[in-house]
Amino acid sequence: MSAPDLRRAAAARALELVEPGMRLGIGTGSTAAAFIALLGDRVRAGLDVIGVPTSEATRIACEREGIRLATLDELPELDLTIDGADEVDGRLRLIKGGGAALLREKIVAMASRRMVVIADAAKRVETLGAFPLPIEVNAFGLGATWRAVERALAESGCAGKPLTRRLDAAGEPLVTDGGHALLDAHLGAIPDPEGLSARLWAVPGVVEHGLFLGISDTAFLAEASGSEARVTVLSRP
Numbered sequence: 001m002s003a004p005d006l007r008r009a010a011a012a013r014a015l016e017l018v019e020p021g022m023r024l025g026i027g028t029g030s031t032a033a034a035f036i037a038l039l040g041d042r043v044r045a046g047l048d049v050i051g052v053p054t055s056e057a058t059r060i061a062c063e064r065e066g067i068r069l070a071t072l073d074e075l076p077e078l079d080l081t082i083d084g085a086d087e088v089d090g091r092l093r094l095i096k097g098g099g100a101a102l103l104r105e106k107i108v109a110m111a112s113r114r115m116v117v118i119a120d121a122a123k124r125v126e127t128l129g130a131f132p133l134p135i136e137v138n139a140f141g142l143g144a145t146w147r148a149v150e151r152a153l154a155e156s157g158c159a160g161k162p163l164t165r166r167l168d169a170a171g172e173p174l175v176t177d178g179g180h181a182l183l184d185a186h187l188g189a190i191p192d193p194e195g196l197s198a199r200l201w202a203v204p205g206v207v208e209h210g211l212f213l214g215i216s217d218t219a220f221l222a223e224a225s226g227s228e229a230r231v232t233v234l235s236r237p
């Protein structure tokens with residue numbers, strides 16, 4: 001059972017939630033790409049839905065599949081967002097942004113009545129933080145914001161942990177779809193995600209961070225079971 005097979009299994013389970021006429025938030029990343037491909041098949045078979053993409057990459061993928069798209073200006077309320085995650089804990093708290101799309105992903109998820117996560121079961125963790133936490137920051141005053149973020153991390157019990165600037169595939173500083181820089185906090189473990197979230201939001205220059213807390217209510221997690229994929233449903237307690 002390959003990783004793409006597991007992603008497809010989780011995506012297929014989420015597709016069962018999609019009903020005709022729904023306004024969908026459409027996530028970013030390799031698992032969301034599997035969902036977009038399956039949704040495209042359904043759309044070509046006659047399913048009428050409209051989607052808001054969470055990144056330029058997703059917009060292009062959806063257009064290729066013939067999925068009707070809108071902006072959040074046109075559709076400020078969505079029924080359901082389906083998206084991947086980099087880590088999921090037992091309370092459905094997430095780290096997202098491995099693909100640099102966290103800002104649009106959070107805006108779209110918050111505009112949705114429901115956000116459902118699709119992921120390989122390997123993304124399930126006991127404690128968030130092994131995956132570097134992405135922090136999107138305004139490029140103006142980056143040095144000062146960097147220092148302030150380090151202080152916020154230290155106050156949250158994550159002292160002395162390295163902060164790095166995300167680079168793109170060409171090795172240049174990455175610029176997000178929103179025109180911002182991205183820092184990655186290599187924390188190992190986040191003892192208090194809610195506290196860290198509040199401290200990061202208090203830093204001028206921080207545009208958004210990759211902690212998604214209290215946003216998603218369900219995760220479909222796929223793992224190999226013999227030659228089959230088994231999808232486990234994780235619900236927020």
Ligand SMILES: O=C[C@H](O)[C@H](O)[C@H](O)COP(=O)(O)O
Pocket residue numbers: 027028029030031032083084085086095096097098099100101102105
């Ligand atoms: O910015 C990207 C997103 O948060 C992705 O949903 C996340 O990184 C998971 O991506 P993948 O499904 O490729 O593991």
